[in-house]
Amino acid sequence: MRHELMLAVSVVVLLVVEIFSSAKHKTNVVLPLSIALMGLSMLVGGMYPEAGTLFGGIYRTDALRTAVKLVLDAGALLVFFQVYGWIRRPENSDKVSEFFILVFSTLIGMHYMVSAGDFMMMYLGLELASIPLSALAAFDRYKRVSAEAGIKYILSSAMSTAFLLFGLSFIYITAGTLHFDALQAAFRPDVLTILGLVFFMAGMAFKISLVPFHLWTADVYEGAPVAVTAYFSVVSKGAAVFVLTWVLYHVFGAAVEQWRIILVTLAVMTMTVGNLFALRQQNMKRFLAFSSIAQAGFILLGMLGQGALGMASVVFYLLVYVFTNIAAFSVVAAISNATGKENIDDYRGLYATNPRLTLVLMVALFSLAGIPPVAGFFGKLFLFNAAASQGYYWLIFVAVVNATISLYYYLRPVRAMFIDKNEHPIAFFKSDAYMRMGLLLCMAGIFATGFISWFFEYLFAVS
Amino acid sequence: MLHTIPLHYFLIVGTLMFFIGVAGFIIRRNLITILMSVELMLNAVNINFLAVNRYLYPHHLEGHFFTLFIVAIAAAEASIAIALIINIYRRFSTIDVDQVSDMKY
Numbered sequence: 001m002r003h004e005l006m007l008a009v010s011v012v013v014l015l016v017v018e019i020f021s022s023a024k025h026k027t028n029v030v031l032p033l034s035i036a037l038m039g040l041s042m043l044v045g046g047m048y049p050e051a052g053t054l055f056g057g058i059y060r061t062d063a064l065r066t067a068v069k070l071v072l073d074a075g076a077l078l079v080f081f082q083v084y085g086w087i088r089r090p091e092n093s094d095k096v097s098e099f100f101i102l103v104f105s106t107l108i109g110m111h112y113m114v115s116a117g118d119f120m121m122m123y124l125g126l127e128l129a130s131i132p133l134s135a136l137a138a139f140d141r142y143k144r145v146s147a148e149a150g151i152k153y154i155l156s157s158a159m160s161t162a163f164l165l166f167g168l169s170f171i172y173i174t175a176g177t178l179h180f181d182a183l184q185a186a187f188r189p190d191v192l193t194i195l196g197l198v199f200f201m202a203g204m205a206f207k208i209s210l211v212p213f214h215l216w217t218a219d220v221y222e223g224a225p226v227a228v229t230a231y232f233s234v235v236s237k238g239a240a241v242f243v244l245t246w247v248l249y250h251v252f253g254a255a256v257e258q259w260r261i262i263l264v265t266l267a268v269m270t271m272t273v274g275n276l277f278a279l280r281q282q283n284m285k286r287f288l289a290f291s292s293i294a295q296a297g298f299i300l301l302g303m304l305g306q307g308a309l310g311m312a313s314v315v316f317y318l319l320v321y322v323f324t325n326i327a328a329f330s331v332v333a334a335i336s337n338a339t340g341k342e343n344i345d346d347y348r349g350l351y352a353t354n355p356r357l358t359l360v361l362m363v364a365l366f367s368l369a370g371i372p373p374v375a376g377f378f379g380k381l382f383l384f385n386a387a388a389s390q391g392y393y394w395l396i397f398v399a400v401v402n403a404t405i406s407l408y409y410y411l412r413p414v415r416a417m418f419i420d421k422n423e424h425p426i427a428f429f430k431s432d433a434y435m436r437m438g439l440l441l442c443m444a445g446i447f448a449t450g451f452i453s454w455f456f457e458y459l460f461a462v463s
Numbered sequence: 464m465l466h467t468i469p470l471h472y473f474l475i476v477g478t479l480m481f482f483i484g485v486a487g488f489i490i491r492r493n494l495i496t497i498l499m500s501v502e503l504m505l506n507a508v509n510i511n512f513l514a515v516n517r518y519l520y521p522h523h524l525e526g527h528f529f530t531l532f533i534v535a536i537a538a539a540e541a542s543i544a545i546a547l548i549i550n551i552y553r554r555f556s557t558i559d560v561d562q563v564s565d566m567k568y
Contacts, residue, residue, distance in 0.1 A: 119529075120525075123529075123533075127536045127539070131539060131543050134544075134547065138550060145565050147554045148564065148565060148566065151544070151547045151548060151551050154543060155488075158505075158540055159485075161505075162501060172512060176519060176523070
């Protein structure tokens with residue numbers, strides 16, 4: 001609980017600072033303060049994780065949940081490092097603190113969602129996360145695409161929530177309770193419950209943007225500011241993935257035969273469709289949106305391996321994904337902030353002018369594709385391993401074919417940057433200190449999670 | 464008095480309302496109407512929860528509490544959605560979804 005309290009205190013501190021700081025220096029005050037508060041929350045919340053329940057069991061915490069919360073916090077922290085160039089622009093001068101306050105609010109929601117011991121708590125957390133997220137998507141409110149992204153996100157998220165609740169109402173009919181433990185005890189896999197489970201999974205699939213519930217993703221990712229897109233693709237998705245995994249394992253564990261079929265179908269469709277659409281994208285943000293859809297399909301493979309192995313592989317992949325995807329988005333943000341260019345063709349010849357940014361983007365894309373020395377490879381390996389432990393060899397074959405297809409489009413920006421000739425490449429520019437710090441942390445994370453086996457072993461031990 | 468109406472009547476009404484909401488969400492082109500369709504879906508869920516709680520599990524109020532939270536959060540969601548719709552109207556001078564689409568596949 002101290003983790004959430006610390007985040008709530010951070011929101012209050014930011015609100016007070018917002019009132020008393022001068023408009024001219026607001027970015028220089030609020031941004032370091034937010035980074036410090038986030039670091040402090042991670043420290044306070046992450047030290048000595050303990051297990052326990054509160055409020056009659058609707059809030060629960062243990063070492064695994066603390067680890068997931070730290071992963072989400074790390075994602076938000078890395079996003080904070082990349083916003084400086086964007087948030088200090090004149091058009092954002094009247095809403096600098098709001099960005100950080102909204103991010104902290106969504107994090108509180110996701111923490112409650114992760115810590116839920118009851119579907120009501122989960123629903124509250126979900127909404128506390130998704131309502132400020134829609135405001136964040138529409139943050140560049142003078143841009144038409146951003147306004148469009150905001151309205152698309154709130155309407156599709158409201159509809160998906162309605163599906164989720166409709167499913168829960170069916171489960172409530174048969175079980176008479178929505179408390180996770182009581183539900184697990186009272187669970188009967190009859191028709192009405194399975195129907196409820198299907199609706200529930202449809203609602204969650206919207207949040208994780210699985211095919212065929214992914215249609216909002218590309219537009220929202222393209223329209224929202226880059227920093228918000230990074231936050232969407234990693235943190236909000238990660239919280240929903242963890243909750244879905246936990247609920248499937250521990251609440252609907254008795255219906256494993258049924259949700260297994262759904263997961264396999266969703267995984268095949270998500271990987272394939274995400275990859276095929278990513279092949280033809282020109283805009284970097286849209287390209288990363290479809291790549292993140294495909295990655296969600298891979299995560300489903302890990303969810304199929306049940307028990308500690310499945311859980312640990314999913315959470316480990318989320319950890320790897322936080323560093324990898326935010327590194328890629330940070331480079332896109334740096335280039336977009338400096339030049340306003342977001343297309344893959346604009347990146348041609350970038351290595352000649354900005355070699356270090358190019359290397360970071362290359363490592364991030366290699367990690368997303370799953371090329372051995374970096375963390376993404378081990379993340380995918382553990383996901384496949386989890387699926388193999390349940391005997392899904394044909395599914396792993398499909399996934400490997402998809403990973404091979406994904407190599408083509410992940411290497412496309414790399415080829416553009418290193419090999420393609422360009423008369424007028426993007427000129428050299430110097431990123432701000434925050435951005436460099438953030439990229440450094442992302443790189444450190446990608447290599448640390450790839451080379452140090454302690455992370456996976458710890459997650460495996462606590463899950 | 465209430466118990467002369469069987470439970471499944473409520474559930475049928477709830478399900479019908481839910482799918483009318485789904486259909487409205489997909490068919491309607493006006494953003495405000497789409498928002499109304501979402502509210503219809505949420506209220507269908509509320510009917511389900513309340514009727515089930517009253518008929519099958521009258522000693523626990525879990526369904527009633529859930530409904531209260533759904534109503535409160537739906538209000539918060541509607542307020543944000545309407546704020547975003549106003550923003551859309553300022554940018555596009557329309558709230559027809561066919562015209563509010565700058566991004567294409």
